[in-house]
Amino acid sequence: MSDILNAxxxxxNFILIPATAYGSQLALGALGVTLIYGILRFSNxxxxxxxxxxxxxxxxxxxxxxxxxxxxxPLPTALLALPAGVAATVLLVLxxxxxxxxxxxxxxxxxxxxxxxxxxxxFVYNGLVRFIIGPDDQNFADGARFLISAxxxxxxxxxxxxLAIRSSQxxxxxxxxxxxxxxxxxxxxxxTGKSMRAFSDNEDLALLxxxxxxxxxxxxxxxxxxxxxxxxxxxxxxxxxxPFTYFQLLLPxxxxxIVGGLGSPLGAIAGGFIIAxxxxxxxxxxxxxxGYLLPEAWEPDGLxxxxxxxxxxxxxxxxxxxxxLFRPTGLFRGKAV
Amino acid sequence: xxxxxxxxxxxxxxxxxxxxxxxxxxLGIFNMGLISAIMALGVNMxxxxxxxxxxGVVGFVALGGLAAVLVGMPPxxxxxxxxGPRILLALLAGAGAVVATIALRRAxxxxxxxxxxxxxxxxxxxxxxxAILDPAVEAIEAVNPSSTGYLGGLGLPVLxxxxxxxxxxxxxxxxxxxxxxxxxxxxxxxxxLGIAEIIIAxxxxxxxxxxxxxNVIGLPRxxxxxxxxxxxxxxVARARDWGIDPVTxxxxxxxLAYAGLFALVLLALLWLAQMALNSPWGRMMRAIRDNETAAxxxxxxxxxxxxxxxxxxxxxxxxxxxxMVTLDGQLTPGSYQPLRxxxxxxxxVIVGGSGNNLGAVLGxxxxxxxxxQVEPIGLWVMELVTSGMDGGNxxxxxxxxxxxxxxxxxxxxxxxxxxxxxxxxxxPER
Numbered sequence: 001m002s003d004i005l006n007a008x009x010x011x012x013n014f015i016l017i018p019a020t021a022y023g024s025q026l027a028l029g030a031l032g033v034t035l036i037y038g039i040l041r042f043s044n045x046x047x048x049x050x051x052x053x054x055x056x057x058x059x060x061x062x063x064x065x066x067x068x069x070x071x072x073x074p075l076p077t078a079l080l081a082l083p084a085g086v087a088a089t090v091l092l093v094l095x096x097x098x099x100x101x102x103x104x105x106x107x108x109x110x111x112x113x114x115x116x117x118x119x120x121x122x123f124v125y126n127g128l129v130r131f132i133i134g135p136d137d138q139n140f141a142d143g144a145r146f147l148i149s150a151x152x153x154x155x156x157x158x159x160x161x162x163l164a165i166r167s168s169q170x171x172x173x174x175x176x177x178x179x180x181x182x183x184x185x186x187x188x189x190x191x192t193g194k195s196m197r198a199f200s201d202n203e204d205l206a207l208l209x210x211x212x213x214x215x216x217x218x219x220x221x222x223x224x225x226x227x228x229x230x231x232x233x234x235x236x237x238x239x240x241x242x243p244f245t246y247f248q249l250l251l252p253x254x255x256x257x258i259v260g261g262l263g264s265p266l267g268a269i270a271g272g273f274i275i276a277x278x279x280x281x282x283x284x285x286x287x288x289x290x291g292y293l294l295p296e297a298w299e300p301d302g303l304x305x306x307x308x309x310x311x312x313x314x315x316x317x318x319x320x321x322x323x324x325l326f327r328p329t330g331l332f333r334g335k336a337v
Numbered sequence: 338x339x340x341x342x343x344x345x346x347x348x349x350x351x352x353x354x355x356x357x358x359x360x361x362x363x364l365g366i367f368n369m370g371l372i373s374a375i376m377a378l379g380v381n382m383x384x385x386x387x388x389x390x391x392x393g394v395v396g397f398v399a400l401g402g403l404a405a406v407l408v409g410m411p412p413x414x415x416x417x418x419x420x421g422p423r424i425l426l427a428l429l430a431g432a433g434a435v436v437a438t439i440a441l442r443r444a445x446x447x448x449x450x451x452x453x454x455x456x457x458x459x460x461x462x463x464x465x466x467x468a469i470l471d472p473a474v475e476a477i478e479a480v481n482p483s484s485t486g487y488l489g490g491l492g493l494p495v496l497x498x499x500x501x502x503x504x505x506x507x508x509x510x511x512x513x514x515x516x517x518x519x520x521x522x523x524x525x526x527x528x529x530l531g532i533a534e535i536i537i538a539x540x541x542x543x544x545x546x547x548x549x550x551x552n553v554i555g556l557p558r559x560x561x562x563x564x565x566x567x568x569x570x571x572x573v574a575r576a577r578d579w580g581i582d583p584v585t586x587x588x589x590x591x592x593l594a595y596a597g598l599f600a601l602v603l604l605a606l607l608w609l610a611q612m613a614l615n616s617p618w619g620r621m622m623r624a625i626r627d628n629e630t631a632a633x634x635x636x637x638x639x640x641x642x643x644x645x646x647x648x649x650x651x652x653x654x655x656x657x658x659x660x661m662v663t664l665d666g667q668l669t670p671g672s673y674q675p676l677r678x679x680x681x682x683x684x685x686v687i688v689g690g691s692g693n694n695l696g697a698v699l700g701x702x703x704x705x706x707x708x709x710q711v712e713p714i715g716l717w718v719m720e721l722v723t724s725g726m727d728g729g730n731x732x733x734x735x736x737x738x739x740x741x742x743x744x745x746x747x748x749x750x751x752x753x754x755x756x757x758x759x760x761x762x763x764x765p766e767r
Contacts, residue, residue, distance in 0.1 A: 043523040045392075100753060112390050112522040116687065117756055119392075123680060123749025130742035247676070251534055254527045302471070306463075310542045317531035321516050324528065328520050 002159060007292035009161040013150075014288075019280035020273075021169040021238055024176035027272030028231035029249060030256035031183065031265055032224045038200035038263035039220040040101070042114035047228060047253065049125035052246035053092060054229025055236045056133050058085030059140045066142065074144040076171070078233055085233060089225040096121055097221050105217070122247075129243045138241045141168060161292075168237040179230055180269060183223070187265065192219060200263060248313070252279070255316035259323045261330025270331060275316050283309040340695055340764055347702045354710075361585065364592040366709050367702075368664060371599035372657050374701030376678075377685040378606055378694060379653030384683075385692035385766065386614065387646045388626040390526040393513070395678035396533030397651045399540055399670070400509055401502030401658025406553050406668045409495030416480040416488050416545075420473035424488070424545065427470035434462020477545040487548045496559050499602070499659045506655025507648045509536065514647040519640040525647075533675060540670035553668040560594035563587040595664055602660065603698070606653060610694045622646060623692075654682075676745060681708060684752045690762025699764055707751075708744060715743030 029051060036044045044050075061081035071077045100121060104114055147170045150162025187193040199206040199216045207213060232246065239245070256275045260267025285303035294300075307314060323330060351370075355363035376394060383389040438458050445451040478486045509532065517528035540547045547553060566572045566587035576586035613619050625632040625639050633639050662668050681704065689700020719740045723733040755762065 043526065045526075100757070103757060112388065115390060115523055115526060116683070117753065119680060119683060120749050120752035120756060123676070123684075123745050123752060125749075126676065127742055127744070127746030127749055131739045131746060134739065135742070248534070251527070251531050255531070258524070258527065308542065310538050311535070313531065313534040313538060317528075317535055320528065320531060324516060324520060324524060328524070 003292045006159055006161040007289045009153075009159055009163050010289050010292065013161070013163045015277075015280050015284055017163075017165060017169055019277045021172040021234075022280065023273035023276030024172050025231050025235045025238065025272075026249075026252055026256045026276050027269040028176055028179060028227050028234070029253040030260065030268035030272050031180075032227040032231070033253055033257040034260070034263055034265060034268040035220055035224050035227070037257070038265075039196060039216060040105070040114070042111045042118065043254065043262075044224075045115060045118045045250065046122040046125055047224075048246045048248070048250040049122050049129065049243075050089065050093065050225065050228040051232030051235070051249065052129045052241075052243050053125050053232075054085050054089040054225065055232035055241050055246070056129050056243075057088035058082055058229065058233045059133065059138055059236070059241060061085060062140045072143065074167070076141050076143040076168070076237055078140055078237060079171070082230065082233055086226045086229045089229045090222050092125075093221045093225045094218065097217065126243065126247065133243075135243055138236075140241065141237050143167060161288075166238070168234075172234045172238055175230065175234060179227070183227075183265065186223075196220065251313055252276075252316040255320040258330055259319060261332035264330065264332040267330050267332030275319060278319060279312050279315040282306045282315050283312050340699075343699055343763055344695075347699060347706070350703075350706050354706075361588055361592065364589060364596060366706060368592060368595050368599060369661075369709075370702040370705045371596065371603050372661050372664065373682070373685060373705040374698040375599075375603055375606060375657040375660070376654050376682045377689060377697040377701035378603075378610055379650040379657065380682050380686045381650075381689075381691060381694060381697035382610065382653065383647055383650035384686060385694075385697070386619065386622040386626065387643055388522070389518075389643060389647050389650075390522055391529045391647070391650065392526045392675075392679050392683075393529030393531075393533035393536075394654055394682050395673050395675045396529070396536035397506040397510065397654040398658035398661070398678050399533075399536055399673045400505045401499075401655035401660075402662035402668050402673075403540060403547055404502035404505045404655065405495060405498035405659040405662040406547060406556065407490045408493050408498035408501045409556050409663070410490035410553060411492040411557075413480065413485045413487065413489035416477045416485060419480050420476040420545070421488060423469055423473035424477070427466055427473060430469055431462065431466040434458060434466065437462070474543075474545045482544075485548075486551070487545050487553075494559070495557050495663055498663065499656050502655040502659030503652040504655070506658070507652040510648045510651030511644070514644045518643045518647060530675075533679065537670065537673050540668075540673070547668060547670060550671050552670070554666070556663065556666045556668070558666060559598060559663065560591055563591055566590060599660060599664075602656065606656075607694055607698060614694065681705075681748065684748050686762075687752060688755050688762055690764035690766065692766030693762070693764045696762050696764030696766075700762070703763075704748070704751075708748065711744050711747050712741055715740040715747070718743075 029047065032050070033044060033047050036042070036047070058078055058081045061084040062076075062078045065071070065077050065081055070080070072080055100117060101114070104117060109117075144167050147165040147167050148163065150164040153163040154160070185193075187197055195206065195211045196216050196219060198209070199211055199213065203213075206216075235246075235249070252275050253272075256271035257268050258271070259274055260269070260271030283305065285305040287300060287302070287304045290300055290304050351363050351367055354366065376398065379397075380391060380394060383391050438455055441454055441458060442451065445454060477488060480486060513528055513532045514525075517525040541549050543549065544551065563584075564587075567583055572587070572590075573583045576583040579586070581589075614622075621632070621637055622642065624635075625637060625642055629639050682701075685700035685704040686697050687700070688704055689698070690696025716737065719736045723730070723736055726733040
């Protein structure tokens with residue numbers, strides 16, 4: 001009996017909790033991609049680097065707060081710095097929109113052209129982040145490390161297997177729930193949110209009913225910048241901040257948005273969790289779990305790992321390909337064909 | 338006229354570098370410029386002729402490099418006897434599972450039973466593949482891991498690796514094109530981004546194949562070695578006659594030999610690309626690019642033509658990758674950065690002029706030259722800007738240290754400015 005409990009605890013500890021946290025981060029990232037796709041109608045390749053920029057601004061403010069001795073006690077100081085990071089990122093994307101994207105929007109450029117433009121923006125953001133903070137790992141997490149540590153859990157329950165919940169994971173999940181709830185309230189209930197959805201569903205009808213397109217676009221960028229910064233900071237708190245990893249997040253984030261259906265916010269969230277759970281479960285070595293569940297004679301010699309963690313990108317890729325082959329509009333019937 | 342003038346200008350840049358720093362440096366940049374021009378040619382076929390958005394260039398380049406290693410390096414007989422046949426068997430099993438799946442899907446009617454059968458075949462195939470592969474990999478990597486630990490290559494002349502690189506890249510491009518072409522254009526972009534990440538991950542981690550991050554070094558060369566030239570009496574005598582130091586002369590000779598080989602490939606490809614562009618086939622491609630619906634209505638098979646050109650363009654990137662590994666004499670999987678390859682090549686194509694082969698070649702040389710030179714220029718600018726501050730000022734130190742990252746910023750700005758003010762590039766399509 002306790003073997004089964006131990007196995008369940010191990011699965012929770014190594015798969016469920018990390019994947020939920022990772023999934024929340026991906027979902028927030030994918031929401032940004034999907035909003036841009038819905039309103040501005042192109043795939044924004046600069047999104048990963050927008051996240052990096054947001055995280056970087058937050059880190060800089062965090063360092064300043066830390067040097068001033070201001071903190072949140074058990075919570076990481078980065079949460080206090082988050083609004084400043086969001087503000088900086090909002091400013092950056094609005095300036096970008098004014099100087100770069102607006103021209104092509106007015107010229108009614110083809111979407112693929114905008115994708116190339118976003119690639120140029122990606123280059124610039126990437127260079128900016130490396131220029132300001134450098135290409136190396138930065139650590140900015142502080143406050144309590146664990147909500148429940150593995151040792152406490154073992155003492156509490158008397159099981160062999162420990163269950164640890166890092167505070168960064170708990171914060172990620174709580175923040176993601178709050179942010180998503182706010183976003184959906186905004187999109188579903190407020191007048192502005194409704195105008196955004198109307199614009200996304202049918203641009204011509206929205207224009208006819210007197211919705212100001214520039215205002216919708218501006219609001220979209222503000223929301224996207226906030227989402228990107230929050231996702232970037234949460235990912236940085238949970239793992240670590242390195243500009244290049246944010247660029248690499250582009251693939252799982254796009255996979256999440258496409259799997260859910262580009263343009264569909266609900267799909268982005270579902271996609272984020274699908275990608276995260278598959279990635280973590282497929283790259284987890286099940287040796288420990290098998291050791292608890294199987295009789296000793298059957299215990300496997302190897303790690304019982306389907307794929308090594310180096311291939312975690314392959315997981316999002318394969319899911320992406322499966323969806324592209326069998327349901328190109330995504331699970332939630334996005335607008336892409 | 339404009340073409341000649343711009344090419345002369347870029348040529349002048351190299352000549353100036355030759356006089357101001359050294360001919361060795363200038364030729365080094367020129368050789369990579371030739372390779373960059375070939376990559377740009379490949380991407381220009383995909384984007385300029387057909388409007389396909391490939392952001393996986395780095396993956397195809399890396400595959401080309403792998404091909405050069407697999408063809409050019411001597412085989413490791415111990416490793417082959419330890420696990421070679423088993424590796425081949427595993428690959429066959431994997432391929433068999435995929436073929437079986439496709440056959441199954443053709444034979445059965447759509448429905449739950451077909452879905453279940455597909456999944457079952459794939460899962461069984463995967464475990465079979467891993468069961469054969471894993472022990473073989475372990476056996477191979479155990480063979481003298483510090484110097485080999487991989488299967489080695491075929492031991493053929495490394496020049497044969499160039500067409501092999503094209504084939505390997507073309508194969509990968511075919512698989513990815515089959516999946517993603519015919520869908521939205523952004524989907525191809527994301528799919529290629531993914532396949533590139535996976536190819537790089539395979540190269541980094543499959544030590545039995547490519548030695549992973551331990552790098553394959555000492556690839557055989559198609560040109561003589563500097564040391565051999567320096568010990569050849571006739572060469573030293575000739576260098577003396579010319580009044581050049583034999584060491585410098587030998588490295589310049591080697592670089593010139595490479596430049597000759599690369600220029601030959603570039604000219605051949607350029608000629609082929611121009612012929613293709615001006616043929617009925619090229620006109621059809623442009624017609625498809627400009628209006629897919631109209632071209633389809635005229636009876637052109639848009640998806641098939643897209644697949645064709647996607648494979649061709651990727652093959653050219655593969656050749657360039659094989660050439661680069663040949664030039665470096667080593668395969669370093671850790672150095673394949675998407676920003677350095679994929680996106681830089683895109684800047685080359687856009688700046689040079691998409692749809693114009695000569696433009697792509699020009700962009701390849703120009704942007705590669707800038708990429709190399711921006712770092713010293715950035716450093717110089719930073720020192721100029723901060724010269725008013727005192728030496729210990731942390732801001733000054735930070736700015737000077739970060740000057741290296743000016744490259745990405747500059748390239749991004751160049752790309753955005755060209756896209757905004759001259760979207761057809763330096764040499765517009767005629």
